[in-house]
Amino acid sequence: MIYSLFTALIVLYSCTTKEKANASQNESFNQTDNWVVLDKTDADQSGTTFSWNFNMKQPSDYVLQMVSTEASFKNNESVKIKIGEQEFEASLLKNYNINLNDIVSEFKHKIPLKNTGKQKLSITTEADFKSLRVIPHYKKPIGSGKYHQEWLTMHQSKEKQDALQRFKEAKLGMFIHWGLYSQAGGLWKGTKINNAPHPGPKVAEWLMYAFQIPREDYRELAKTFNPDKSFAQNVVKLAKDVGMKYIVITSKHHDGFALFDSKHSEFDMVDATPYKADIIKELYNACLEEGIDFGVYYSHGNDWMDGTDGNYKNIKKVNDSLGIYTHPTGKNLWDPSKNTHEEYLQHKAYPQIKELLTMLPELRLIWFDGTGFTTEAQAFQFYKLVYDSNPNVLVNRRVGYAFGDYLDTGDNKIPSASEKLEKYWETCGTTNNSWGYKSYDDDWKSPKELLYYFVDILSKGGNYLLNIGPDGKGHVPETSAENLREMGKWIHKNADAVYGTSRWKTPNEGQEETLLDGTGHRAAKGFQRNFTSKDFWFTTKGNKVYAISLTNTEGEILIKSLKKGEGEIEEVKLLGSEKNLSWNQNGNGLQTTVTDIPKDALGYVIEVTLKNNYEN
Secondary structure, X not given: OOOOOOOOOOOOOOOOHHHHHHHHHHOOOEOOEOOEEEEHHHOEEEOOEEEEEEEEXXXXXXXXXXXXXXXXXXXXXEEEEEEOOEEEEEEEOOOOEEEOOEEEEEEOOOEEEOOOEEEEEEEEOOOOOOEEEEEEHHHOOOOOOOOHHHHHHHHOOHHHHHHHHHHXXXXXXXXXXXXXXXXXXXXXXXXXXXXXXXXXXXOHHHHHHXXXXXXXXXXXXXHHOOOOOOHHHHHHHHHHHHOOOEEEEEEEOOOOOEOOOOOOOOOEHHHHOOOOOOHHHHHHHHHHHHOOEEEEEEEOOOOOOXXXXXXXXXXXXXXHHOOXXXXXXXXXXXXXXXXOHHHHHHHHHHHHHHHHHHHOOOOOEEEEEOOOOOOHHHHHHHHHHHHXXXXXXXXXXXXXXXXXXXXXXXXXXXXXXXXXXXXXXXXXXXXOOOOOOOOOOOOOOOHHHHHHHHHHHHHOOOEEEEEEOOOOOOOOOHHHHHHHHHHHHHHHHOHHHOOOOEEEEEEEEOOOOOOOEOHHHHHHHOOOOOOOOOOEEEEEEOOEEEEEEOOOOOEEEEEHXXXXXXXXXXXXXXXXXXXXXXXXXXXXXXXXEEOOOOOOOOOEEEXXXXXXXXOO
8 A cells, every 4th residue: 555665855853962862851752852863973982983872761663874974975884783782783774865965874773772761872883974863663764854843833733732632532543445446456457466567565556556557548447437326425334333433535546546526637536437526525524424533645755647757766866876776666667747746746736735625624634645755845845735724634644754743653563562652643454455445355354353453552552544445336345344343343332441542551461462564464474363361451541441351251360460559449340331340459460250241242341440540
């Protein structure tokens, strides 16, 4: 579905080590300040070894970047790195981000920092560099800081903060990948996209790219795109059945086709298809009627119909002069439009965003994607355009250069419990192994697997944006819908443990996590996990702690994280039941006995009432 290409222009973040280190100590760990810049001039130097002390407030996996000038840059530079007790030797990646005379290069090795507080970092290198940047792995890329204060003022406005709180409380949303590619079902002229001759993602919505279909040939798909008129009502009903509080639909994916009526392109639902109506407006109205928040996905960096080569040629020219490889994934190099990339932005992308904001006054968020070679200035322009039109509309991180209002962790990627992410974050996931409709992909995630991912995300404080891929008629595959509704039964019964909750001090206990690390990861390895009565995931709200089990095993249980000293307990009950449970809290944990769990239940929730509120 979504490739965030980090081969983009970056400008060196202009601040001193001392200023950045002090900010790291005094401000909370969030998207406004969560990296450290270490200037070479501030290092303790002994020969070719440079050392710094700095503070880090939150555990995470970090990446180390080196900033050097064009004149001093050397490809594949090798550096010895020591941080705390960790020592390793790493070479620079071959893909670099550059701007003007400064080059930002990245080491291949991630640095796991599990202990917070004072850190000592040393590097031994012959390289001539200006500074190092220590950045959470999910924050790439970051920019120059030129627009930071203006962005921060908008991001911290009351409208944005109120919208973020509403977003955080929603917890579960529906993602809809739907467009012309849905008719093809993952095939082109009888060949499955998995066997397409060109490299790149083998998900259905990348059909045009995988087969490198000429633009005029792809336009022909619009002539037969005529979905059922009941599409909007059907998907909104499904969202309600599952307990999804917001919907995000692909208003324009990378193929450039708009599901709304646009004055800035005739390649849209009204002008190019026999449907002759604005499906985005229809779905928006259906959501308003049912009290579901509405958002749109918009591919701003990639547009294979009108976005020429996605700025590839301009970036490649500069990179070639430095011997740096420019990755072409996601760029139309087989049949690019004749305009420039800047003309695409000025005459299609920016105006269409404005159209959506004008047409949908109650719009809640815009989910940007396909950052690609979008520059820092262009990414900021998209953010500012949204804010100036409607400050209540949220923007995700993929707008570029960390200008988003919240973090999206990646396609089908769930972070580890050891990483305490930003306050507002979201994981998007699929119900099989494709985002758009793929007629032959029957590897559906079971209700238990889907619920596990959701509960795991809940326990870590995030939102889950769970995708459906309707076919060309707008019908959701029945197995997908059935599995979602089954998960929805658990959600409705245990709603108190879901909506409006936060991460507790202990996200989970029991077995090690079964992490999800991308769409391809799940497709290749499947899902294998046995749930036991010792496994619990936790959420909290007010003076309540919710212990979630994904088994239906009855009998005595021990919740170790609620041992004596971890909060004085007032009451224990089985959520969904009026009956209080007998319990005992001691040094081993909270002991209680659960009964009357239906045999077909996906799990149960123990609601623990504390005498005092838990404070995050």
